[in-house]
Amino acid sequence: MSDEARVGIVLVSHSAALAEGAADVAGQIGGGSVTIAAAGGTDDGGIGTSIARVRRAVQCAAAGAGVVILPDLGSSVLTVRALLAEEDFADPVALADAPFVEGAVAATVAAAAGGDVKAVLQAAEEARHARKL
Amino acid sequence: MPGSCEAAITLTGDLHARPAGSLALLAAKFRSVVELTAGANTADAKSVLAVMGLGATRGQQITVRAAGPDAAEAVTALIGILAEATPVGG
Numbered sequence: 001m002s003d004e005a006r007v008g009i010v011l012v013s014h015s016a017a018l019a020e021g022a023a024d025v026a027g028q029i030g031g032g033s034v035t036i037a038a039a040g041g042t043d044d045g046g047i048g049t050s051i052a053r054v055r056r057a058v059q060c061a062a063a064g065a066g067v068v069i070l071p072d073l074g075s076s077v078l079t080v081r082a083l084l085a086e087e088d089f090a091d092p093v094a095l096a097d098a099p100f101v102e103g104a105v106a107a108t109v110a111a112a113a114g115g116d117v118k119a120v121l122q123a124a125e126e127a128r129h130a131r132k133l
Numbered sequence: 134m135p136g137s138c139e140a141a142i143t144l145t146g147d148l149h150a151r152p153a154g155s156l157a158l159l160a161a162k163f164r165s166v167v168e169l170t171a172g173a174n175t176a177d178a179k180s181v182l183a184v185m186g187l188g189a190t191r192g193q194q195i196t197v198r199a200a201g202p203d204a205a206e207a208v209t210a211l212i213g214i215l216a217e218a219t220p221v222g223g
Contacts, residue, residue: 028150
């Protein structure tokens with residue numbers, strides 16, 4: 001645990017409301033010390049994904065310690081991959097293969113605890129195995 | 134020498150999402166392995182999803198068990214947060 005910059009979280013969804021809602025939930029549970037940027041919807045606010053919105057969210061979440069991106073499904077993944085292929089960010093950026101809400105919560109708590117990109121990515125991906133019942 | 138330590142507390146509120154987050158964040162500060170047991174279920178205290186998955190509710194006894202160099206401190210801290218955090222819902 002250190003006082004250095006936290007890993008930032010980017011939530012990419014087809015829906016702006018879904019991305020922002022998941023960010024709200026994860027922020028509440030994670031205690032508020034992590035930057036969670038929501039990138040939902042198309043440029044005109046419809047259902048879909050926007051490479052420009054994801055780019056801005058990554059820039060927002062990057063504080064020097066890296067960024068972990070969680071896509072919801074389908075073209076969210078493709079949009080993130082397209083962005084990462086065309087742009088080099090100063091921060092290390094990782095794409096998580098994880099359930100959206102559980103992964104966002106687990107990643108945020110891991111980031112708040114001072115985990116690096118690898119630890120935050122692992123926390124998100126372990127959410128695949130978490131049982132609710 | 135690494136040691137182990139354990140203590141139990143009866144919950145005064147449900148172990149909901151927000152208390153689970155606070156608890157996992159606190160547990161992550163310790164080097165020891167920290168586990169919570171409620172009934173037949175045991176969870177890694179550093180995993181927020183595992184702590185939520187315990188489904189521990191008011192009136193249930195939770196045991197905190199830690200093993201490692203700061204086991205006693207970890208158990209004291211987690212019992213403290215379980216005593217104060219769980220009345221909060223959500």
